[in-house]
Amino acid sequence: MAAASLSLLLLIAAAAALLSSPALSLTCESHKFSHRNVTFANCTELPTLKASLHYTYDAAAKTLSVAFTAAPASPQGWIGWGLNPTATGMVGTQALVAFDAANGSTVVKTYNITSYGPISESPISYGVLSKSAESSSGGAITIFATLKLPEGSGAAVNQIWQVGSAVADGVPVKHAFAPDNLASKGTLRLDGAAEHGGAPAPSPGGGNVNVGARNWGIGFGMYGICVVLVSIFGF
Numbered sequence: 001m002a003a004a005s006l007s008l009l010l011l012i013a014a015a016a017a018l019l020s021s022p023a024l025s026l027t028c029e030s031h032k033f034s035h036r037n038v039t040f041a042n043c044t045e046l047p048t049l050k051a052s053l054h055y056t057y058d059a060a061a062k063t064l065s066v067a068f069t070a071a072p073a074s075p076q077g078w079i080g081w082g083l084n085p086t087a088t089g090m091v092g093t094q095a096l097v098a099f100d101a102a103n104g105s106t107v108v109k110t111y112n113i114t115s116y117g118p119i120s121e122s123p124i125s126y127g128v129l130s131k132s133a134e135s136s137s138g139g140a141i142t143i144f145a146t147l148k149l150p151e152g153s154g155a156a157v158n159q160i161w162q163v164g165s166a167v168a169d170g171v172p173v174k175h176a177f178a179p180d181n182l183a184s185k186g187t188l189r190l191d192g193a194a195e196h197g198g199a200p201a202p203s204p205g206g207g208n209v210n211v212g213a214r215n216w217g218i219g220f221g222m223y224g225i226c227v228v229l230v231s232i233f234g235f
């Protein structure tokens with residue numbers, strides 16, 4: 001009994017070490033934008049889902065140029081990144097989602113995420129000055145975009161990122177509910193004052209910003225656990 005518990009502990013520790021191994025991350029240093037002549041002022045390795053964000057903020061023009069890189073949860077899946085101007089969770093996020101289309105090109109679409117139901121392509125509240133995406137041979141996808149932030153937007157924005165395992169008829173299918181999927185949000189400082197992190201930027205509307213994360217979980221807990229197990233034993 002004690003031995004079994006110890007084994008379980010060791011297994012969990014090993015899994016944790018594996019999951020947080022920097023070698024698996026699409027790090028700021030390792031990633032190359034193969035087909036593009038683009039550089040960014042800053043880069044942050046996001047704390048979950050082995051994702052990274054290169055970005056340049058032009059404070060005078062209020063434009064934020066980003067290159068978000070992550071690997072979809074499966075080769076037929078999708079990656080997404082966005083800003084949430086009203087809250088820290090998923091609902092309200094103005095998102096860019098990219099995936100490989102059937103014809104082999106990598107497409108990127110915008111989504112105004114208004115609920116936890118299926119999402120549909122739509123305009124977003126930020127000006128999208130450019131957007132494109134590319135897949136790398138290693139299976140990662142990078143979304144390139146330049147967004148125009150509204151006058152009066154603060155020095156910190158709420159960012160959300162995500163990966164999913166499937167796209168059905170051009171529509172990204174709901175992502176898993178593993179701990180990493182839930183924790184994939186944080187503050188992006190545009191003034192260089194502090195690191196990114198899990199701490200949310202203050203919500204302009206105030207109020208109940210965590211409601212979303214809880215609701216998202218209903219009905220998906222078991223699936224999330226399965227995904228974690230696959231992650232642990234799949235590597």
Ligand SMILES: *[C@@H]1O[C@H](CO)[C@@H](O)[C@H](O)[C@H]1NC(C)=O
Pocket residue numbers: 037
């Ligand atoms: C890349 O962009 C820089 C700045 O716009 C330019 O000076 C340089 O010639 C470009 N290089 C290539 C290979 O296109």
Ligand SMILES: *[C@@H]1O[C@H](CO)[C@@H](O)[C@H](O)[C@H]1NC(C)=O
Pocket residue numbers: 101102103104105107
């Ligand atoms: C490939 O498919 C996507 C999505 O349907 C479409 O937007 C794109 O124009 C297509 N590209 C080519 C080269 O046919």
Ligand SMILES: *[C@@H]1O[C@H](CO)[C@@H](O)[C@H](O)[C@H]1NC(C)=O
Pocket residue numbers: 112113114122123124125126
């Ligand atoms: C996004 O959806 C919300 C809720 O339906 C709506 O109020 C808002 O105007 C939409 N934003 C855009 C840019 O369409």
Ligand SMILES: *[C@@H]1O[C@H](CO)[C@@H](O)[C@H](O)[C@H]1NC(C)=O
Pocket residue numbers: 041042057189190191192193
């Ligand atoms: C980006 O990098 C530049 C140069 O290292 C630094 O001055 C600036 O504060 C950084 N900006 C952010 C938002 O981290």
